[in-house]
Amino acid sequence: MASSSTTNSILSPSFLSGLANSTSTDSPRPPSLLSFLPNSSSSSTAVSIKLSDRRPRNNRRSLPVTNAAIKTTSSPSSTAAPTETPGATHDASRPTILVSEKLGSAGLDLLRGFGNVDCSYDLSPEDLCRKISSCDALIVRSGTKVTREVFEAAKGRLKVVGRAGVGIDNVDLQAATEFGCLVVNAPTANTVAAAEHGIALLAAMARNVAQADASVKSGKWERTKYVGVSMVGKTLAVMGFGKVGSEVARRAKGLGMHVISHDPYAPADRARAMGVELVSFDQAISTADFISLHMPLTPTTRKILNDDTFAKMKPGVRIVNVARGGVIDEDALVRALDSGKVAQAALDVFSQEPPPKDSKLVQHERVIATPHLGASTKEAQEGVAIEIAEAVVGALNGELSATAVNAPMVPPEVLSALAPFVTLAEKLGRLAVQLASGGEGIKSVKVVYRSARDPDDLDTRLLRAMITKGIIEPISDGSYVNLVNADFIAKQKGLRISEERIVVDASPEMPVHSIEVLMSNVDSKFGSAVAGEGGDVVVEGRVKYGVPHLTKVGGFEVDVSLEGNLILCRQVDRPGMIGEVGNILGEDNVNVNFMSVGRMARKKQAIMAIGVDEEPQEQTLSKIGKVSAVEEFVFLKL
Ligand SMILES: NC(=O)C1=CN([C@@H]2O[C@H](COP(=O)(O)OP(=O)(O)OC[C@H]3O[C@@H](n4cnc5c(N)ncnc54)[C@H](O)[C@@H]3O)[C@@H](O)[C@H]2O)C=CC1
Numbered sequence: 001m002a003s004s005s006t007t008n009s010i011l012s013p014s015f016l017s018g019l020a021n022s023t024s025t026d027s028p029r030p031p032s033l034l035s036f037l038p039n040s041s042s043s044s045t046a047v048s049i050k051l052s053d054r055r056p057r058n059n060r061r062s063l064p065v066t067n068a069a070i071k072t073t074s075s076p077s078s079t080a081a082p083t084e085t086p087g088a089t090h091d092a093s094r095p096t097i098l099v100s101e102k103l104g105s106a107g108l109d110l111l112r113g114f115g116n117v118d119c120s121y122d123l124s125p126e127d128l129c130r131k132i133s134s135c136d137a138l139i140v141r142s143g144t145k146v147t148r149e150v151f152e153a154a155k156g157r158l159k160v161v162g163r164a165g166v167g168i169d170n171v172d173l174q175a176a177t178e179f180g181c182l183v184v185n186a187p188t189a190n191t192v193a194a195a196e197h198g199i200a201l202l203a204a205m206a207r208n209v210a211q212a213d214a215s216v217k218s219g220k221w222e223r224t225k226y227v228g229v230s231m232v233g234k235t236l237a238v239m240g241f242g243k244v245g246s247e248v249a250r251r252a253k254g255l256g257m258h259v260i261s262h263d264p265y266a267p268a269d270r271a272r273a274m275g276v277e278l279v280s281f282d283q284a285i286s287t288a289d290f291i292s293l294h295m296p297l298t299p300t301t302r303k304i305l306n307d308d309t310f311a312k313m314k315p316g317v318r319i320v321n322v323a324r325g326g327v328i329d330e331d332a333l334v335r336a337l338d339s340g341k342v343a344q345a346a347l348d349v350f351s352q353e354p355p356p357k358d359s360k361l362v363q364h365e366r367v368i369a370t371p372h373l374g375a376s377t378k379e380a381q382e383g384v385a386i387e388i389a390e391a392v393v394g395a396l397n398g399e400l401s402a403t404a405v406n407a408p409m410v411p412p413e414v415l416s417a418l419a420p421f422v423t424l425a426e427k428l429g430r431l432a433v434q435l436a437s438g439g440e441g442i443k444s445v446k447v448v449y450r451s452a453r454d455p456d457d458l459d460t461r462l463l464r465a466m467i468t469k470g471i472i473e474p475i476s477d478g479s480y481v482n483l484v485n486a487d488f489i490a491k492q493k494g495l496r497i498s499e500e501r502i503v504v505d506a507s508p509e510m511p512v513h514s515i516e517v518l519m520s521n522v523d524s525k526f527g528s529a530v531a532g533e534g535g536d537v538v539v540e541g542r543v544k545y546g547v548p549h550l551t552k553v554g555g556f557e558v559d560v561s562l563e564g565n566l567i568l569c570r571q572v573d574r575p576g577m578i579g580e581v582g583n584i585l586g587e588d589n590v591n592v593n594f595m596s597v598g599r600m601a602r603k604k605q606a607i608m609a610i611g612v613d614e615e616p617q618e619q620t621l622s623k624i625g626k627v628s629a630v631e632e633f634v635f636l637k638l
């Protein structure tokens, strides 16, 4: 098989006239990343064929966007209409957003401008599961457990879970990812509130404010009993130097404390700039007079303070926890308080919330407790509500949120530049899998990105996810594939996708010059699609003038815009072939929108790539098969 061929291109005039008509909405927009629809870019423009040279266009054609998908999704299984907020009307054409915990009014207003908002607080797990199949989004705080059962009960309708706050330990992220449900949080709006609460607890604990207050209210006046300790000059270990931890450190420095911190992932220069020394875990806990916890609850931080670690602390250490109850072994803390190793603890969070009424920890006389109030200031709650409402609305619009927790975060400007390549990637995956015979047998796919840019500057996660989606959707029983679950589903299906980035001499303006998809160890329905030493099914595409094009099939160069559907035809290169096949399609009312012929050499084999708007009937295809010069052909849905 020849490794190269020459190309004639036929551009349809309506393609060009469509461009002339382009409006402001024609500028490239980021594609919907969550609502991937199967035929996300089909064009319905009917055209006639006319020979023409490729011409650059001044206006770009509008990009296929699929952002209506989530808005209009209604699960066939969802029959129960959600309870509306009193006074609100339920509009079935709008997405439904269930808010299961109190959310600031500004956020609710924003949500109501976009969809049906159902504020149902204090739902039992069963009620939540019952409701969820009629909801497109769920907004929670720390009180709602979003378990695997919730995702199962959603029956595929739930597209986004918004956590109105930072900690996402109450959301089963693995299950969310498997179900293709995006999880977003609101990571910044409550930072100061949580830090202020940490400082409030620190000072209240040191000066016995809570106990003394209760004593005075009970009619006592116990001035000697409630002598406190000073904070100035004491060492505070901030465990977790993230947003909250660093704000606590800043405030503690203002109180004259010596602040050290342990955080395996924090940059030392950021800490140093604040006059905070980053130290090892053991050094932090063994030298601190006060320890303040600010790390997330994860499998590695669960019970990070336990009998062993309490044993390493200074006698009389004081502990503040506004992070998560689960980072402390609470029974061990009771033991450490009883033994005097820990002098006092100030706790905002508990492993079980609310804690049992008879909790020894809560009842301990040297413990002060608040009911998870860290984020509860008016200001923080309004800010969090807006932050999460914007993220959820964006996600429902098919945009990727900057606060996505279980999907790659792609900055809007990168997304915008990648948009046509995202469509190209999906179509190449879709084409390659249809060219292979027996799609389920595909195990190994290689993707080669050619770009003028440094390989490190090219974030291909989005493109890989779309290729995966393109490969998987045609061969699976309705698997819903999106950026969130693409890698998971590929792995589940035993599909190994490897990537190679090659620097080429091309325009650095374009993030990618070409994308090539190679499938190993598969037979092809269209022998000409097989190329290379390994006998791979090969397709390659590029973006030209903002529009995805197929540029290579097997060893043949072609040039066809990836719109509508595609007929690939290998024939002996001879005069009249284009007209003959074009006539068959025309007679059977199939519109050709694009056509190109790539041949090995004059009068040798050639590949005709024909873009068609409609799906030709069986008999139309068989007429093409009967054209004497046609050696093989295949119809591919894009
Ligand atoms: N009580 C409340 O109402 C609130 C509680 N929180 C809790 O505080 C936590 C921290 O919040 P942010 O500072 O906004 O998050 P963040 O993500 O900015 O900071 C967390 C820091 O913990 C560090 N970390 C991770 N593993 C660690 C380990 N093993 N040891 C030490 N440090 C580790 C990370 O590197 C990161 O710098 C949240 O995960 C949440 O659970 C946050 C807001 C309000």
Ligand SMILES: O=C(O)C(=O)COP(=O)(O)O
Pocket: 141, 142, 143, 164, 165, 166, 167, 168, 190, 372, 373, 374, 375, 376
């Ligand atoms: O943001 C966080 O992580 C918090 O813990 C705040 O929780 P809340 O929204 O007040 O239930």
